[in-house]
Structure formats: C-alpha cells, structure tokens
Amino acid sequence: MHVNQLGILNQTSQPAAFGGAFRYEFMMQLRRPALWIGALLLCPFLFNHFNAFYLPPNGPPTVEQSVTQWMSFNALFYPIIAGLLIADRYARDRKTRTEELFHTMPTTVGTRLFGKYLGSVLATLVPLFLVYMVGVALILANWHTIGVLPMALALFAALMLPAVLFVGAFSIACPTFMWTVLYQVLFVCYWFWGNFLNPKIGIPTLNGTLLTPSGVHISRSFFPLGVPSYRGFSFAPEPLTNGFASLGLLLGCALIALFAAWGIVRWQRDQA
Amino acid sequence: MRNLQTVAPATSAQTPPMTISMSGLSKVYRGHIQALRNVDLTIEQGMFGLLGPNGAGKTTLMRILAGILRPTSGTLTIAGIDASRSSSDRNRTQIKRLLGYLPQELGMYPDLSAREFLDYIALLKGMDNKQQRQARVEQLLETVALSEVANRKLKTYSGGMKRRVGIAQALLNDPRLLIVDEPTAGLDPEERIRFRNLLSELGGNRIVLLSTHIVEDVAQTCQRLAVLANGQVRFQGTLGELVAAAQGKVWLLTLPAGGRPLGDGNGELSVIATQHLGAQVQYRVVSEREPQAPTRDGQVASIEPSLEDAYVYLMREQR
Ligand SMILES: Nc1ncnc2c1ncn2[C@@H]1O[C@H](COP(=O)(O)OP(=O)(O)O)[C@@H](O)[C@H]1O
Ligand SMILES: [Mg+2]
Numbered sequence: 001m002h003v004n005q006l007g008i009l010n011q012t013s014q015p016a017a018f019g020g021a022f023r024y025e026f027m028m029q030l031r032r033p034a035l036w037i038g039a040l041l042l043c044p045f046l047f048n049h050f051n052a053f054y055l056p057p058n059g060p061p062t063v064e065q066s067v068t069q070w071m072s073f074n075a076l077f078y079p080i081i082a083g084l085l086i087a088d089r090y091a092r093d094r095k096t097r098t099e100e101l102f103h104t105m106p107t108t109v110g111t112r113l114f115g116k117y118l119g120s121v122l123a124t125l126v127p128l129f130l131v132y133m134v135g136v137a138l139i140l141a142n143w144h145t146i147g148v149l150p151m152a153l154a155l156f157a158a159l160m161l162p163a164v165l166f167v168g169a170f171s172i173a174c175p176t177f178m179w180t181v182l183y184q185v186l187f188v189c190y191w192f193w194g195n196f197l198n199p200k201i202g203i204p205t206l207n208g209t210l211l212t213p214s215g216v217h218i219s220r221s222f223f224p225l226g227v228p229s230y231r232g233f234s235f236a237p238e239p240l241t242n243g244f245a246s247l248g249l250l251l252g253c254a255l256i257a258l259f260a261a262w263g264i265v266r267w268q269r270d271q272a
Numbered sequence: 273m274r275n276l277q278t279v280a281p282a283t284s285a286q287t288p289p290m291t292i293s294m295s296g297l298s299k300v301y302r303g304h305i306q307a308l309r310n311v312d313l314t315i316e317q318g319m320f321g322l323l324g325p326n327g328a329g330k331t332t333l334m335r336i337l338a339g340i341l342r343p344t345s346g347t348l349t350i351a352g353i354d355a356s357r358s359s360s361d362r363n364r365t366q367i368k369r370l371l372g373y374l375p376q377e378l379g380m381y382p383d384l385s386a387r388e389f390l391d392y393i394a395l396l397k398g399m400d401n402k403q404q405r406q407a408r409v410e411q412l413l414e415t416v417a418l419s420e421v422a423n424r425k426l427k428t429y430s431g432g433m434k435r436r437v438g439i440a441q442a443l444l445n446d447p448r449l450l451i452v453d454e455p456t457a458g459l460d461p462e463e464r465i466r467f468r469n470l471l472s473e474l475g476g477n478r479i480v481l482l483s484t485h486i487v488e489d490v491a492q493t494c495q496r497l498a499v500l501a502n503g504q505v506r507f508q509g510t511l512g513e514l515v516a517a518a519q520g521k522v523w524l525l526t527l528p529a530g531g532r533p534l535g536d537g538n539g540e541l542s543v544i545a546t547q548h549l550g551a552q553v554q555y556r557v558v559s560e561r562e563p564q565a566p567t568r569d570g571q572v573a574s575i576e577p578s579l580e581d582a583y584v585y586l587m588r589e590q591r
Contacts (some may be wrong), residue, residue, distance in 0.1 A: 012369060012398030020395025028383055097379030101441075104338045105396045106368040112396065272341050 017107035021115025025089065029123035038081040039127035046074065046131065054135070055142045063143040064151065065225050068235060070135045071155040074128065075163050075214045076195060082124045082164045083187050086171035089120045090261075091180040103269055110262045113172070117258060121168040125160065132156060151223070158222050158243075159215040162250045166213050167191075169254035173261035176268070217246040289317050290351055290370075290448045290479050292337065297346035299332050299503075307332040309503040311346070319475050321494035322483040323583065329503040330483040331376055334453050337481070338373040339364045350449065369398075372447030376454045378438040382427035386418055386437050389426060393441045412440040416470065432463035439470065448478045455482065456489050468492050491579045499586055507586055511579060518577035518585040523563055525555040526571040533557055533566070542588055544581060558585045 029035060052058045053073075054066045090113075093099040102112060136152045167187070174183045195214050221243030225235040292315040299308040307329045322330050335341045337350065348355045350367050380389055390409045399405045413419045416436035426434065435455060442450055452471065456464045472493050474480050484490060490497050491511065498508040507514055522544075525533050529548070533541060533555045541563055545556040557563060558581055565572055577585070 012365070013400035014398070016398050016400035017396045020392050023395075024381075024384065024388065024392045027388070028381060031383055092381075093379075096381060097375070097377055098381065099379070100335075100340060100375055101373065101379055101393075102396065103340050104368055104371060104373045105393075105398075106365050107396050107398055269340075270342065 012106040014107055014111045017105070017111045018115040021112045022119040025116045025119030026123045027119075029085070029089070029120045030126060032085070035085055035124060036127055038085060039078075039131055042077060042081060043131060046077070046135070050135070050138065054139050062225070063139065063145060063148050064223075065235065066139045066143070067136060067148055067152045068155060068219060068223055068225060070139060071132070071152070071159055072214070072216070072219060074132050074135075075159045078128045078131075078160070079163045079167045079213060080188060080191050082121075082128070083167035083171045083191070084184050085124055086120050086168045087175055087180050087184050087187065089116060090172055091175045109265050109269065113262055113265065114258065117168060117172045120172075121164055124168070125164055128160065128164075129156065132160070155219070155223060158218050158247075162218065162247055163213050163215055166250040166254050169257040173257040173264075176261050176264050212246070213250065215246065215250075217242045221246075290477070291316055292348075292350050292449070292479065292481075294348045295346060297333075297336070297348055298344050299329070299336060299341065300344045301332075307503050308336075308343070311500075311503075311505055313498055313505055313508060315479055315481065316496070317475075317477060317479055318496065319472065319480045319482065319494040321490035321497035322481060322500060323485070323487065323490050323497055324483075324500035325485055325587075327502075328485075328500040330485075330500055331453055332503075333500070334373075334451050334481065334483055337449070338371060338451055339368050367449075369445070370448040372442030372445065372450045374435075374438045374442045374450075374452040374455060376457070378434060380426045380434065380437065383425060385423045385425055386429070386433075386440075387413065387422040389437065390441055390444065394444045397445045399445070408444060412443055415443075416440045432459050432467075435459065435463075435467060436470075439467075443474070450474060450478060450480045452481070453483050454485070456484065456486060464489075487580045487583050499583065501587060514586065515577050515579055515582045518558070518582035520574060521558055521560060521585050522575050522577040522581045523557050523559060524573045524575050525557060525563060525565065526573075527553055527555070527565065528567065528569055529553050531566055531570060533563055540588075542584055544584055556581075558588065 054060070054070050060066045060069060093102065103109075105112075133152075136149070140146055140149065140152075171183070171187065174187075191213070195212060217238060220235055220238040221240050223235070224237030293313070295312045297308055297311040297313075298306070300306050311333065322333065324330050332341065336343050336348070337355075339355070342357050345357065351370060353359075353363050353366050355363060355367055381392075384392065387409060390412065391405065394405045394409060399408070410419070413422045416439060418433065418436055418440070421429075421433070426437065429437065439452065439455070442452070455471065456467055459467060468489060471480060471482060482489065482493065494511070496508075496510055497514065499506045499514070507517075527533070529551050531553060533543065540561075541557050541559040543555055543557050547554040547556075556575075558577075562572060562574070
C-alpha cells in the first residue's frame with residue numbers, strides 16, 4: 001500500500017470492502033432463524049400432494065417435466081419469503097445505528113450496498129436450494145435416474161436465481177426511503193398481482209409479460225418440453241429470445257433499483 | 273498498512289503534525305436548530321477535551337469532523353485538507369482514511385462476535401491484506417482485553433465491553449485523528465478509569481479528540497480543552513489556564529449547623545459542595561466577590577480552585 005507524507009493511505013481497497021460486506025451480510029442472513037423457519041413453514045405447502053403432482057404414475061409423463069414443474073412451483077412461492085427477509089437488511093443498519101459508523105469509512109456507499117445485496121440474496125437462496133434439492137432427489141429416486149440432475153441445477157440457476165436477484169434488489173432499495181413494513185405489504189400484494197392474476201380478467205398485470213418474476217418465459221424458452229400444459233403449468237416452447245429478454249429485463253430492473261438506492265442513500269447522507 | 277505492530281504512538285515520527293482548524297464554523301439543522309455558532313478552534317496533536325453540558329453541540333461538531341455532517345458555513349481544514357461545506361467527495365474520503373471514530377451511540381450487529389465485527393470494519397476501512405488484518409484485529413482485541421471473549425456474540429456484551437470494541441474498531445487503521453464521543457458515559461467507575469487510561473496511552477503523534485460532560489474525564493486525560501455551551505466556544509486553552517481564571521473566586525464557608533450561605537445580594541453564588549461536620553456545615557462556593565457569612569460565628573476562606581470549580585465559574589459567568 002502507498003502511504004503519503006501525512007501517513008494517509010493513498011488508496012482504499014474497494015474490493016476488500018465489497019468482499020467484507022458480501023461475506024458478513026451472507027453470514028448474518030444465514031444465521032437468522034427466520035430464514036430457516038420461513039423455508040420450513042413453506043415445506044408442508046410445497047410438499048403437499050407431492051406424489052400426485054410430481055411422481056409416477058399420476059404425475060407428469062416425463063422426469064424432465066416433473067423437475068421443471070417442481071422448480072416452477074418453488075419459483076412461484078419462495079421469492080415471497082426471500083423478498084420479505086431481504087427487506088429489513090438495509091433498514092437494520094439504521095436501526096442498529098451502524099450506518100452512521102459506515103458513513104465515516106473511506107469506502108463508498110455503493111460498494112457496501114452491492115456487497116450487502118449479493119451477500120444477503122445468496123444466503124437467502126441457501127435454505128431454498130436445500131428444500132428444492134430434497135424434492136429433486138425424491139423425483140430422481142422415483143424415476144431411477146440421475147440424468148436430469150444437471151438440468152435441475154440449471155433450472156435453479158435460470159429461474160430461481162434471477163427471481164430472487166430481482167425481488168432482492170427492490171427489497172434492498174425500497175426500504176432506504178420507505179417504511180419496511182409498508183414495503184413488505186406492498187411487495188406481497190405485488191407478487192400476487194404480478195404472478196397469479198389471470199390477464200384475462202381484465203385488470204392490467206405483469207403476469208404473462210416478459211417481466212413475470214417467477215420466470216415462465218425463461219422456463220419455456222430455455223427448457224422447452226413440448227407438452228402444451230399439465231395441470232395448469234404450461235411449458236409450451238417459446239423462442240430463445242423471449243428467455244433472454246425476460247432474463248435481461250429482470251436483471252436490468254434489479255440493477256436500476258440498486259443504482260437508485262445508491263443515489264438515494266448518498267443523497268440522504270449529504271442532506272444531513 | 274504501516275505500523276501494524278504498534279497501537280501507540282501513531283505512525284512514524286517523521287510525519288508532519290496533525291492539526292485541525294476551523295473558523296466561523298456553524299451548523300443549522302433542518303428545523304432551524306442552530307447547533308454550532310461561529311466556532312473558532314484550533315486543535316493540535318495530543319489529547320484534546322471538548323467539555324460541555326448536554327445539548328452544547330459536541331456531537332454535532334464531532335460528526336462534522338468525522339464527515340457525517342456538512343457544516344452550514346465557515347471554514348474547516350483537517351490535516352491541510354479542506355472539509356468545508358463545499359469540499360469534494362475526494363477530500364472527504366482522504367480525511368476518512370486518517371480517521372477513527374467512536375460514536376456516542378455505537379452501532380453494532382448483535383449477531384456478530386467481536387472478532388467478526390472488527391474484521392468487517394477493517395475490510396470496510398479497506399484493509400485488504402488478510403494476514404495483516406487478522407494480526408491487527410488480534411492485537412487490538414488484546415489491547416482492549418477482549419481476546420478471551422472475542423468469539424462471543426456482541427449482544428451478550430456489557431456496556432463497557434461494547435465501548436472497548438468501539439475503541440478497537442476506531443483504532444484499526446491506526447488513525448491520525450481519533451474522535452471519541454462521550455466514551456465514558458454509562459460506564460461504572462472502574463470501567464471509566466480503565467477507559468481513560470487506555471485513551472491516555474493513545475496520544476503521541478495524533479489528535480485524540482474526546483468529548484464529555486464530565487469534568488473529571490478531561491482532568492485526567494487532556495492537556496488542552498475547549499468548553500462548549502449553546503453551540504459556542506466559551507473557553508479554549510490548557511487546564512491550567514481554565515483553573516487560573518477562577519483563581520480567587522472559590523470560597524469555603526464554614527457555618528454553624530443549619531446556616532445558609534448568603535450571596536452578595538445578587539444571588540451570584542453557586543454552591544459546589546456541602547459537607548455536614550457535626551455542629552458545623554461547610555459550603556464550597558463559587559462567587560465573584562467574597563461571600564458574607566450570615567452570622568458572626570461563620571468563617572470565609574478563599575481556596576484554590578479545582579477544575580470543576582473553574583468549569584462552574586466559567587459556565588455561570590457567561591450565563
Ligand atoms: N439531527 C438533528 N436534528 C436536529 N437537531 C439536532 C440534531 N442533532 C442534534 N440536534 C440539536 O442540536 C443541539 C446540539 O446537540 P448535540 O450536538 O447532540 O449536543 P451534545 O452532544 O453536546 O449533547 C441540541 O439542541 C440538539 O437537540
Ligand atoms: Mg452528544
């Protein structure tokens with residue numbers, strides 16, 4: 001490191017600060033009982049009628065479809081828990097008054113914000129990943145194959161990861177300027193509006209659009225199954241561009257939300 | 273990082289002295305609360321005490337120095353770097369690199385251990401070398417006598433232990449400007465003494481700025497001080513100068529039991545201490561002129577002022 005004549009470090013390692021925020025936010029989120037309780041509470045619901053939905057002879061005709069359907073079902077519900085549990089991460093810095101201390105550090109607000117975001121998002125995915133893999137293991141065991149394991153992992157990366165990155169960004173960003181509980185209520189409403197409301201009813205909704213957060217378009221274009229629909233889940237193939245567009249939109253919106261949060265926190269800091 | 277091996281003195285002897293100078297510094301919070309009015313102050317290397325009652329503006333001044341708040345007007349230079357209202361982010365970052373700050377109410381994550389918390393702060397201060405960082409954390413845990421309990425969650429720590437974690441985090445980057453805001457508030461007497469001793473060892477080639485509303489804290493640790501009241505500097509100088517100003521203004525009144533001290537007629541008399549001694553009662557008072565004993569058998573003697581007397585004298589003089 002370079003030290004100038006006043007004994008001041010000329011440079012401050014932003015990567016070190018990013019790594020620190022990432023690592024400790026990951027750790028703190030992972031240690032939260034609420035995260036594990038949330039995932040556990042979802043289990044009875046996810047595994048309800050598991051046999052009938054995913055396993056032969058009553059389940060889907062192929063193991064690929066079984067796994068895709070299992071992922072889709074997870075992706076429809078788990079992000080709600082993820083969004084709720086990430087929403088208090090920034091507000092907590094204010095509640096514990098660590099924000100004041102952090103504002104005296106030579107590293108930037110953005111470094112800390114992005115580290116916090118990625119760390120808490122990835123930690124939030126851990127319990128879900130375990131729950132998902134239990135389902136995958138049951139499916140694979142019943143079909144006596146492990147051939148679709150890579151596909152199961154790819155499904156997780158392509159559907160669940162973007163969905164949680166998307167909701168996580170808003171859950172970090174919005175509580176910087178609004179009351180966390182209010183955001184959480186709005187978020188749950190949004191989730192049902194954006195994912196469950198049938199577009200045919202006539203109320204405008206995100207459902208069915210490329211911005212559907214649970215990732216129908218990603219699933220249909222990256223993992224086409226050629227089966228029109230099965231018990232309400234449609235896997236009709238779509239062009240690859242739809243998948244990329246949907247992925248790009250979700251991640252793009254996440255980035256915009258994070259940059260906005262960065263600006264807001266800097267603005268708030270400079271107002272004081 | 274340099275000088276990871278030592279806690280004090282800061283950096284090497286060749287570095288130019290650290291100074292802070294401010295003139296006409298004011299801070300108006302939103303809602304038109306004027307917390308600082310035209311503060312002129314120069315702070316040189318060593319321990320410097322900022323003494324004043326609650327609401328005097330001490331925290332406001334320290335938060336400005338720490339770069340959390342921007343002053344409303346006036347000039348401020350820290351180590352030759354401009355930190356006035358319009359100073360650039362670059363300047364502020366430079367100042368933050370030489371800063372260690374212990375806020376009045378230190379925020380910590382209750383679910384981290386002291387070791388983890390210090391490591392996190394070290395990373396946020398940009399210390400990227402893992403070995404040096406860990407060595408520094410261990411060394412500071414040792415300094416504040418928390419090595420034994422360093423793996424316990426912070427939520428299990430007492431107030432005094434948290435304060436020690438606080439000073440350790442402030443020292444991680446071997447700061448040339450160490451700001452500690454009311455560090456002894458809420459500590460029991462033993463912890464308070466310990467904490468003062470720790471601070472005294474940190475002087476040397478840096479500024480240690482300590483704020484307090486407790487006269488004793490300053491008396492034990494600082495050579496120079498400023499007294500702040502109502503957002504204004506009422507005094508700045510050495511302890512000796514403050515005491516000298518109260519010379520001849522402190523009196524010991526010995527009265528028969530039940531006797532009450534009388535002022536000079538204008539009520540300009542402050543009782544600092546009362547002591548009952550059997551048939552007599554002794555009052556230690558601060559007064560501009562020699563107070564009169566209410567009865568013939570009362571005695572009045574002029575005595576040497578203590579720092580506390582001097583502080584009371586200063587505050588009443590300018591009321
Ligand atoms: N964030 C704030 N907004 C408005 N007024 C404030 C704020 N912080 C402090 N004050 C006011 O500024 C004055 C000085 O406060 P402070 O600097 O905390 O004093 P001290 O630390 O000496 O007790 C007080 O009148 C206080 O109420
Ligand atoms: Mg204060």
